[in-house]
Amino acid sequence: MTILKDKVAFISGGAEGIGRAVVERFIREGAKVAVLDLNQEKLAQLQARYPDDICSVCGDVTNYSDNHKVVELAVERFGKLDIFVGNAALFDFFAPLSRIAPEKLEASFNKLFQVNVLGYMNGVKAAMDQLKQNHGSIVLTVSNSGFYPGGGGVLYVTSKHAVVGLIKQLAYELAPEIRVNGVSPGATDTEMKSVEGISSKARPLNHIPDFNENAANAVPLKKIASPEDHTALYVLLAANEQSPMTTGTVIHSDGGWIAR
Incomplete structure (x- = not known):
């Protein structure tokens, strides 16, 4: 399949989980990919597996200059940039406001929102000129927590609602040159990590006892998603030929929460 043949994408948080699955799907669809992630070891594994199709920067999405480095590297290595996929995110391990210590609230809020919201803005800002030039597209990862x-x-749910607003506003601001959409995954079998210090019980999502079973039973389709289950929607929204009139839209990939 070559839906993204000759396209170049920048994917943040692309070394593991849903991000990595999207990277690998984009490559199978014919794209070249520039990846930004903090995990040097997993970036190196990805680079070794796809040496001709990937370039990468080990960096922080909350740092604009790291995002800019990825764009410059993509253009240097592959000649242009057509797609930005914002995916990096932090969780808050279900912490309600009542259980966040007052002295930790501001720091936890700042860290989570810097990654989940500012990180996306940094990527869009860094990629914007190239995307306008090439009539490109943006796809941001939301969550069923955005709805x-x-x-x-309270922090994670609020941040993902903010991402929905960001998609709508950017779709308005960047039209007609750039389309902006989102994919909203539900519970997924990944090691998504929480912001540090928010809960003494915090652990990667799929390390929670009975997480997969409970997540499957909570939705009509009675299964928990694998990262790969979401990737076709990223391809659909990234490709101008497949969704030329779609912008400001979020597609749900959550097992049927809306039908619950």
Whole structure:
């Protein structure tokens, strides 16, 4: 399949989880990919597996200059940039406001929002000129927590609602040159990590006892998603030929929460 043949994408948080699955799907669809991630070891593994198709920067999405480095590297290595996928995110281990210590609230808020919201803005800002030039597209990872309560704590749920607003505003601001959309995954079998210090019980999501079983039973389709289950929607929204009139839209990939 070559839906993204000759396209170049920048994917943040692309070394593991949903991000890595999107990187690998984009490569199978014919794209070249520039990846930004903090995990040097997993970036190196990805680079070794796809030496001709990937370039990478070990860096922080909250740092604009790291995002800019990825764009410069993509253009240097592959000649242009057509797609930005914002994916890096932190969780809050379901912490309600009542259980966040007052002295930790500001720092926890700042760290989580810097990654989940500012990180996306940095990527868009860094990629914007190239995307305008090439009539490109942006796809941001949301979450069912961007629409419903209970899928996280107060910080995560609020941050993902902010991402929905960001998609709508950017779709308005960047039209007609750039389309902006989102994919909203539900519970997924990944090691998504929480912001440090928010809960003494925090652990990667799929390390929670019975997480997969409970997540599957919570939705009509009765299964928890694998990262790969979401990737076709990123391809659909990234490709101008496949979704030329779609912008400001979020597609749900969550097992049917809306039908619950």
